[in-house]
Amino acid sequence: MTVASSRLIDIHSTPYYHITCRCVRRAFLCGVDSYTGKDYEHRRSWIEDKLFDLTSVFAIDVAAYAVMSNHYHLVLRIDNEQAQSWSTREVLERWARLFNGSLMAQRYLAGALLSEAELEVLSELVEDYRERLMSISWLMRILNESIARQANREDNCTGKFFEGRFKSQALLDEAALLSCMAYVDLNPVRAKMATTPEASDYTSIQARIQQDVEKALLPFIGNERQEQPKGIAFDLTDYLELVDWSGRAIRHSKRGSIPAKLPPILERLNLSEDDWLLQAQHFEKRFKRAAGHWYNLSQLAHRLGQHWLHGKSFKPKTT
Template identity: 55%
Template sequence: MADIFTIDIYAYAVMSNHLHVVLNVDSEKAKNLSNREVCERWHQLFKGTLLTHRYLNNEALTKPQLAVVEDKLDLWRKRLHDISWFMRALNEPIARQANAEDKCTGRFWEGRFTSQALLDEKALIACMTYVDLNPIRAKIADSPETSDHTSLQRRIHAIQKQQSQPASLAPFIGSSSQTNAGEEGVPFELKDYLTLVDWTGRAILSDKRGLIKNDLPPILSRLGISHDLWLQLANNFGKNTSGLTGSPEKAKVAAELLGYQRVPRVGQNRQYFS
């Protein structure tokens, strides 16, 4: 799915009865795809139509038929950067497989997915760490490298095998001052992120015993996040945050773009992301 949608996967964790994903929507990439690329991508997930298959096979189409195909491709182009369609394409096959294994029918997932917008680097790194450390918080793993079914474990295994970063995951590209304009990826160094999640995981497991509060990982020092505030976010990101998540200034801009009359969660964002 990472190769089909123009949606980058920053982090994920698959648990026994739910999953988390951190995604970055790249609408500009979808707009720059050719019609043929859109069609080829969509056919990897869905059946398409008789006319779109004829289009891919370079069969002759009348002008009205070609207009129908182009309208359909415009619709699919929008869906290729739509989180709702991404989650549908992810969840429906899982539901069908689970029902087949259980020899039953009916709804598999409890309800529609919930989502929140991560508006700045603080919100992004806090959410990624929260997601990657899910198995440690749930006490089903005692280290990042043994946290099965997480993006973090995949990144660590690639390093252990001296391989490049996994192609299906968004790369860590360093801080914005180090990267080329327009380069897409996680705006931190991978080694700094690994240090952060290892430090945070130890804090969660040890209940903060033995940690020196002034000895913060580089990412926290750079972003100016305190020891206690960070552990609140890393342990309870989903409970402490929702909706538009990030600095009050970023939340205000996002609210205006979305046409909200009021900025939601002002106190929450001021507390955690000022």
């Protein structure tokens, strides 16, 4: 049974989501089109620049990303607490960075005195804007429309550039989050676009290694503690080691190449060596609408009125 994306993106279930968006009509984001011979490498920066420009406005953080030749991956976190903390003025100012907004909103920002009735209407408008500014659907709509316009101008054509709807997977627990991030960060290595994570251009793993402050990624903050800052409750060094280890194990495709001692983070996540590699290598095939421990998948399925969600019994095809 098909489930609307609006039901799957539910901050009460999880704030984390894996987003995938693909091009159509032989469109390329980057690299050389073997059919025309034209180089589109420069387009990867379009996605990267626009993404971080938008997330500086939205209450949405980027945990991981990878821009490939004809698609891109994002791991996003909805920050409901941040959105609810915004004042009326801050919501309107943020929305004004995206659109002109209503005349009433423009008058309010200009310092005009509004009547009680106008303030009541404005209050409803602000709450609508607040919801949109923490909506992955609105973020993706603006991101893709902007890139499509640039690409269409460059290609001197009209029509769709991206598929009509992005793919969304809810990440229901820490294991799902980290394995999905590793899957995304290793995409260029798996596609033979790069030999190592640090050489993978236009990815979050390279941005973290290079400490690129222009890329405002959701930080790793270490172990959970009281009054902790916003971020992923693991050490960055552990994550980098895990991605490097996973990439080498997956790339060699040889059981004997896997180190005998697993990275400490796997033990903390209660994941076996085989289960971690299964998720990191086949994430999109193993999970469909949501990802996580079978119990969390069962709970979400129950809330959606379904018997089960794909992912519990996945076994990759062997060649």
